[in-house]
Amino acid sequence: MHSNVGTINVMNLNRARLIVVARLVLVLPLAAGPALILRAQTAPRAWAIVGGRVADGTGAPLRSAGVRIVGSRIAAVGRVSPQPGDTVVDASGLVVAPGFIDIHNHSASELANQPAAESQVAQGITTVVLGPDGSSPWPIQAYLDERRKSPAAVNVAVMVGHATVRRLVMQEDYKRAARTDEVAQMAELVDRAMREGAVGLSSGLEYEVGGYAETSELVELAKVAARYGGIYMSHIRDEADKAFDALGEAIAIGERARIPVQISHIKLGTVGVWRKAAAAIGLIEDARRRGVDVTADAYPYNAWSSTITVLVPDKRYDYPPSVEKALADVGGAANVLVVRHAAHSEYEFRTLDAIARDRQTTPVDLFIQIVKDGGAGVVCTSMVDEDIRAFFQRPWVMVASDGGINVRHPRGAGTFPKVLGRYVREQQWLSLPEAIRRMTRAPADRLKLADRGRVEAGAIADLVVLSPATIIDRSTFNDPLALPSGVEKVFVGGELVWDGGRSAPGRSGSVITTSGAATRSIGRRVAAPTGERP
Numbered sequence: 001m002h003s004n005v006g007t008i009n010v011m012n013l014n015r016a017r018l019i020v021v022a023r024l025v026l027v028l029p030l031a032a033g034p035a036l037i038l039r040a041q042t043a044p045r046a047w048a049i050v051g052g053r054v055a056d057g058t059g060a061p062l063r064s065a066g067v068r069i070v071g072s073r074i075a076a077v078g079r080v081s082p083q084p085g086d087t088v089v090d091a092s093g094l095v096v097a098p099g100f101i102d103i104h105n106h107s108a109s110e111l112a113n114q115p116a117a118e119s120q121v122a123q124g125i126t127t128v129v130l131g132p133d134g135s136s137p138w139p140i141q142a143y144l145d146e147r148r149k150s151p152a153a154v155n156v157a158v159m160v161g162h163a164t165v166r167r168l169v170m171q172e173d174y175k176r177a178a179r180t181d182e183v184a185q186m187a188e189l190v191d192r193a194m195r196e197g198a199v200g201l202s203s204g205l206e207y208e209v210g211g212y213a214e215t216s217e218l219v220e221l222a223k224v225a226a227r228y229g230g231i232y233m234s235h236i237r238d239e240a241d242k243a244f245d246a247l248g249e250a251i252a253i254g255e256r257a258r259i260p261v262q263i264s265h266i267k268l269g270t271v272g273v274w275r276k277a278a279a280a281i282g283l284i285e286d287a288r289r290r291g292v293d294v295t296a297d298a299y300p301y302n303a304w305s306s307t308i309t310v311l312v313p314d315k316r317y318d319y320p321p322s323v324e325k326a327l328a329d330v331g332g333a334a335n336v337l338v339v340r341h342a343a344h345s346e347y348e349f350r351t352l353d354a355i356a357r358d359r360q361t362t363p364v365d366l367f368i369q370i371v372k373d374g375g376a377g378v379v380c381t382s383m384v385d386e387d388i389r390a391f392f393q394r395p396w397v398m399v400a401s402d403g404g405i406n407v408r409h410p411r412g413a414g415t416f417p418k419v420l421g422r423y424v425r426e427q428q429w430l431s432l433p434e435a436i437r438r439m440t441r442a443p444a445d446r447l448k449l450a451d452r453g454r455v456e457a458g459a460i461a462d463l464v465v466l467s468p469a470t471i472i473d474r475s476t477f478n479d480p481l482a483l484p485s486g487v488e489k490v491f492v493g494g495e496l497v498w499d500g501g502r503s504a505p506g507r508s509g510s511v512i513t514t515s516g517a518a519t520r521s522i523g524r525r526v527a528a529p530t531g532e533r534p
């Protein structure tokens, strides 16, 4: 386990040392003993953020207020006078908001390599929920222990992946419905994962392993997650022509398993369902009126990024008529950009249409060859802005990136600033406080995190100081890792992790588990999940 020193930033460390030296001189002759020295070493750092306006996460209008941080918590909000020893931050012209909670984030494997999570904190993200789309680290305990041992700049929570447990049980023989005994084994694994701290069950029913599951399998597993207060979060079975059936299935799972449902990256992704957002919204709002707890999240892009096989819903990747329809459904091969293809890296960042012309083949034959050669990552322009706007204007739609560190889609480095810069400031689809609520309090409430996603005294000091006048994304499909601008300072657990355009040394990210209680890397688990959430 890391020592205390490993998790506080360098400035803080130096300051603590200075104080210790001073006290040694003064105190030792009086034989006051080590208690005072210890207190000096752990004296919490305090900040006073003054002169700015606060968006408290509830959606309430901005108000002029200061925020004082002591240690890892917010000590005061309102009229704040800096105390001696406080580090004062002038937030004139800036907005102080809760740190953004990204409920759909794919940084699980990269966090170990890039604990500073630069592209995430640069957006104002302070918490990432990992393991979406049915695919999660395993075992959950080992992964979370690793994060506790080597904390990142961001807090982490993990969903247990349906495909992950399905694969563990069925191994290579997963291309079929599971037998009752296999579902029971999967349920045991989900139970274990929830006890180890997962915050819910994720599924990716459009993907290879999860796609073979029957609805009843998902209901049984979701019931287990529900017992621990978890949510069911799903990349639904179809985001194209059968999107409405797939939404219906997700709602039914929520109803039958009595579990809150989060529809991941809600979208209408083919020509056949374009401009039908009102109907999708109607389906969800009907369910909500019946008492089914359904919410969703969305990213602010009209193109998705996934594996090339996702384009073909009937999974006949080498059957030309299926491939032809798949390409027509997204408006043609010019809308499909290859971003990763190990067998031919020269294809990367070119469209299927352009590559096919170069190679004097058809897009359909090229597609089939790419799948034979190991598949590819693609970005596919397949949505219309009026649907995106309709979703973003519903109060139950959160902002989530579906991105993460090193994700080769601009959403990986641009999602949150893009919503605040383009949808809020430029196009005025929604107000700034409301957009911030969808990034903070709404996901915090979804995960029952009582002390995050809000700017109020006593809450954990996960905070973003941003410029509402300049915040903007810079990442593009050709330069997906470009960092955004306009996020001035980011605090995680009271420590600075982003400061004036660059990473700060703080590695103060906590591990957040089912109970909503967090454990610091240096601390003990505050409340182990007991099976029932309070």
Ligand SMILES: [Zn+2]
Pocket (backbone or CB within 6 Å): 133, 204, 235, 264, 265, 402
């Ligand atoms: Zn997904």
